[in-house]
Amino acid sequence: MQRYRKDFTKPTAERLAAPAGHGKSDARHSRGGSGASSSVAPPARIDGMCPSCLEHARAHTEGRLRLMYWQSARALAAAVEAKDRYARAHTATVSNYAIELGARMKLPRARLTTLRLASFLHDIGKIGVPDAILQKPGPLTAAEFDVIKRHPRWATDILQHATFFADELPIILHHHEWYDGSGYPAGLAGESIPLEARILAVADALDAMFSYRSYKAGYSVRHVRRELTQCSDRQFDPEVVSVAIEWLDTDPERFIQGNSTQ
Ligand SMILES: [Fe+2]
Numbered sequence: 001m002q003r004y005r006k007d008f009t010k011p012t013a014e015r016l017a018a019p020a021g022h023g024k025s026d027a028r029h030s031r032g033g034s035g036a037s038s039s040v041a042p043p044a045r046i047d048g049m050c051p052s053c054l055e056h057a058r059a060h061t062e063g064r065l066r067l068m069y070w071q072s073a074r075a076l077a078a079a080v081e082a083k084d085r086y087a088r089a090h091t092a093t094v095s096n097y098a099i100e101l102g103a104r105m106k107l108p109r110a111r112l113t114t115l116r117l118a119s120f121l122h123d124i125g126k127i128g129v130p131d132a133i134l135q136k137p138g139p140l141t142a143a144e145f146d147v148i149k150r151h152p153r154w155a156t157d158i159l160q161h162a163t164f165f166a167d168e169l170p171i172i173l174h175h176h177e178w179y180d181g182s183g184y185p186a187g188l189a190g191e192s193i194p195l196e197a198r199i200l201a202v203a204d205a206l207d208a209m210f211s212y213r214s215y216k217a218g219y220s221v222r223h224v225r226r227e228l229t230q231c232s233d234r235q236f237d238p239e240v241v242s243v244a245i246e247w248l249d250t251d252p253e254r255f256i257q258g259n260s261t262q
């Protein structure tokens, strides 16, 4: 197994700058992090409550908050799935790929949770893309692609109204950046792209390559491996690519293949 960068163990909130207006003191930051006790308000009256009862009440509140985050994410993802017939499988598969890649890169549990939620929501901005473009059975024109390219910003426009998605916003915003700086929307390059966004980019591409579309067959593992290698250090972080290729080589049956190409 290859060695990875040291900063993977830092909490997401430290490494990823949240957009202005998304304070870190809200309940959203209780998720699995060290700030749990400070971010969930204790009961107003604690006289007479034993420490274990207080702990139970706090755990109960956190559990309800976590459930609320996931239900909110699921509802938002369902909005895109209603528009795009490919979106449902895409969201679930990209999320699974991203979590596996993140786990193989030894991301801490709290960052994996953030990555999973971001993966669920990464294409939520496509709700603003006209159906005629989203469901077009064939290659897009340059003008149509310009509309598609707005979806990461539209996603953050939507999600910024829910402060508990603050950690996911940079990942979602930058999931189409390229490692060489030629992606969108900001043209970030290298490690200035959040690590989770670099992982999500590879997970997104894996599903796009393996999936059947009206204009293409699903690629074979060998074809995907070749594409990833060619795009390493250009579109994708080479370390994420190396983890993905190791996974492809050791567990090729894991990937759902459509009509194979060579
Ligand atoms: Fe996207």
Ligand SMILES: [Fe+2]
Binding pocket: 090, 094, 122, 123, 204
């Ligand atoms: Fe996607």
